Amino acid sequence: MRQQYETEQTLAAERQVVESVKHPDEQAVKLPKQYRIDFALVFDGSVKRFVEVKCRTNHSTQFDTYIISLAKVSAAKHLAQVTKLPVFLVVKWNDATGCVLLDQVESSHITFGGRYDRGDWQDEEPLVHIPISDFFMFEQGVSQS
Numbered sequence: 001m002r003q004q005y006e007t008e009q010t011l012a013a014e015r016q017v018v019e020s021v022k023h024p025d026e027q028a029v030k031l032p033k034q035y036r037i038d039f040a041l042v043f044d045g046s047v048k049r050f051v052e053v054k055c056r057t058n059h060s061t062q063f064d065t066y067i068i069s070l071a072k073v074s075a076a077k078h079l080a081q082v083t084k085l086p087v088f089l090v091v092k093w094n095d096a097t098g099c100v101l102l103d104q105v106e107s108s109h110i111t112f113g114g115r116y117d118r119g120d121w122q123d124e125e126p127l128v129h130i131p132i133s134d135f136f137m138f139e140q141g142v143s144q145s
Contacts, residue, residue, distance in 0.1 A: 014055065050087040059094050065130055067127045086103060105130055
């Protein structure tokens with residue numbers, strides 16, 4: 001079994017981000033691992049959309065693209081196809097929060113890479129590059145240097 005890197009701290013940060021972007025009448029329900037997407041947003045008992053949350057420690061302007069696992073994009077596209085519901089990626093950077101429709105991301109710029117700091121060979125995989133300009137920035141925070 002693969003080691004899990006989520007901690008109570010990272011889960012709390014994800015929860016805080018999703019709570020800040022959802023409609024007040026929606027309930028954010030954490031999904032089981034097999035869905036590969038973090039949350040379902042539920043209104044009146046019905047799932048209305050899905051949300052993948054990422055928290056980053058850099059500024060949104062540091063790189064031209066946001067990289068995400070090709071497997072995550074594939075899972076979002078499959079979930080959207082099966083449910084006919086949108087799947088959003090919400091990224092919280094130090095200076096802003098942005099979102100993009102993950103199920104609509106073009107997989108045209110794919111590289112191979114990932115994390116090398118944990119010594120886990122499964123952290124290296126095909127990655128999709130999403131231009132930062134594709135994100136809708138709906139919250140501008142105070143820059144943290």
